[in-house]
Amino acid sequence: MASCCRYSASTFTLLLLCVFAILMVFFNYDHFNSFISISAPNLESLGPKFELQRSIVSPSDQIRAVSFSGSTDDHQHLNRSTTIIRETKKRNGEQVLEQGLARARASIRSAAIARIIRTASLKNDNEVPVGDVYRNPSAFYQSYVEMERRFKIYVYTEGELPIVHDGPCKDIYTIEGRFIHEMEHGAKRFRTNDPQRAHVYFMPFSVTWMVKYIYTPLSFDVTPLKQFVSDYVKVISTKYPFWNRTHGADHFMLACHDWGPHASQGNSLLYNNSIRVLCNANTSEGFNPQKDVSLPEISLNGGYLSPKLIHPPPRNASRPHLSFFAGGLHGPIRPYLLQHWKGQDDDMQVYEYLPKSKDYFSYMSRSKFCLCPSGYEVASPRIVEAIYSECVPVILSDNYVLPFSDVLRWEAFSVQVETREIPRLKEILLAIPEEKYQELQEGVRVVRKHFMLNQPSKRFDMFHMILHSIWLRRINAKP
Numbered sequence: 001m002a003s004c005c006r007y008s009a010s011t012f013t014l015l016l017l018c019v020f021a022i023l024m025v026f027f028n029y030d031h032f033n034s035f036i037s038i039s040a041p042n043l044e045s046l047g048p049k050f051e052l053q054r055s056i057v058s059p060s061d062q063i064r065a066v067s068f069s070g071s072t073d074d075h076q077h078l079n080r081s082t083t084i085i086r087e088t089k090k091r092n093g094e095q096v097l098e099q100g101l102a103r104a105r106a107s108i109r110s111a112a113i114a115r116i117i118r119t120a121s122l123k124n125d126n127e128v129p130v131g132d133v134y135r136n137p138s139a140f141y142q143s144y145v146e147m148e149r150r151f152k153i154y155v156y157t158e159g160e161l162p163i164v165h166d167g168p169c170k171d172i173y174t175i176e177g178r179f180i181h182e183m184e185h186g187a188k189r190f191r192t193n194d195p196q197r198a199h200v201y202f203m204p205f206s207v208t209w210m211v212k213y214i215y216t217p218l219s220f221d222v223t224p225l226k227q228f229v230s231d232y233v234k235v236i237s238t239k240y241p242f243w244n245r246t247h248g249a250d251h252f253m254l255a256c257h258d259w260g261p262h263a264s265q266g267n268s269l270l271y272n273n274s275i276r277v278l279c280n281a282n283t284s285e286g287f288n289p290q291k292d293v294s295l296p297e298i299s300l301n302g303g304y305l306s307p308k309l310i311h312p313p314p315r316n317a318s319r320p321h322l323s324f325f326a327g328g329l330h331g332p333i334r335p336y337l338l339q340h341w342k343g344q345d346d347d348m349q350v351y352e353y354l355p356k357s358k359d360y361f362s363y364m365s366r367s368k369f370c371l372c373p374s375g376y377e378v379a380s381p382r383i384v385e386a387i388y389s390e391c392v393p394v395i396l397s398d399n400y401v402l403p404f405s406d407v408l409r410w411e412a413f414s415v416q417v418e419t420r421e422i423p424r425l426k427e428i429l430l431a432i433p434e435e436k437y438q439e440l441q442e443g444v445r446v447v448r449k450h451f452m453l454n455q456p457s458k459r460f461d462m463f464h465m466i467l468h469s470i471w472l473r474r475i476n477a478k479p
Contacts, residue, residue, distance in 0.1 A: 116138055133412045136407075147471040154201045155184065167180040171301065173257055174299065176257065179466060180254070198242075201251045227266060247273050249273045249274065252293075255295075275292060282377065295379075296379075296462060310388075317365075321347065321367040325341075327352070361389065368392060371394045372397075373396035378400035387448055390444050408447060415440070
């Protein structure tokens, strides 16, 4: 019993000590709490396992908030880690794009050297580029196929109608609006909604509509155009990282209006670095063929191509006129042409304005050579109209970079005459042997598909040739 009583007393004593300790904790909680801090584990101590987990989660997981009880430093470290991972993934995405372009360049160079078109890649024998009109048919075809396989374009959504996301689809500046509309509503193969996957970025404003809506008529003040371009670049460069990443070198604008080059001066980086796709491709006014693209000028009255141009005369059709031109006295070259040839020679059908009793396109279809002098600016829609009519174009222009000259040999389907030789024009044309003329006209027939403006667009047509010119400047390769 004594032993049992001693055990019970000791137990009672132990219980009293426990109660006392609990009371001490209760009354001194504030002091006790000041010595204890509960913190999350240091993320650095988790090492590679943490980084690996962060790298395999989905993008939505990467930006999801992580809730835990921790210090400010721990939250900041997590934010820094997430930012680093995002930057790493972005750099990896850029590397993938550049690696793809490197493979494209290698395949194009290989084709350029071999000069053999790989039959495995052929889709339609009628589409295979052959003949002397191409600088290197195999390189061009391989480049085109690589473009179809890889090329992605991001179209900025910023801006409002009518100046942005719209443009003229008829008359002389047709190509400006048609290209914008095709990029906005077609071109599914090439357009991407993910800017991270894009090789180039399109700024879809229309210089022609700027002139229509914000230019003061007869003021000759292009400042509003420059200001609009400046503001647009400011918006996209502030909202997105892509402009600043390359200083605009992988961005492009497109303009057929004569003042396209002036509008591009609204931002110096756009003017000097970006790809400018311009009808006014005048090297004496800053056009740089190494980075800029010459845009064909086409005039569609009412927005439609004349049936006489859709269906040119048969090969054996008579062409009784040696040459033909009709047009107003715009710029310095046309007055010189009319001075020497207007009404001077029946072989040289040269008019200032064609009489209403005569049909313009019928004259083209009945002439061997169609004279294409520059107006106020270097480009002329007559070049494309001549090609449609299968009339050999005679280029009368200074400092003009001809469209698609990266891949096309214009000397194989046109005649280029220096403007100072205009007085000798008939002599020069008559000196071309009939066999040579037949070769030139056949060259016109071959390249005709490259200047056709189709709706919807077709392989190797004008829309795709413009894209290919932009593609070449992005990969910095010239087949």
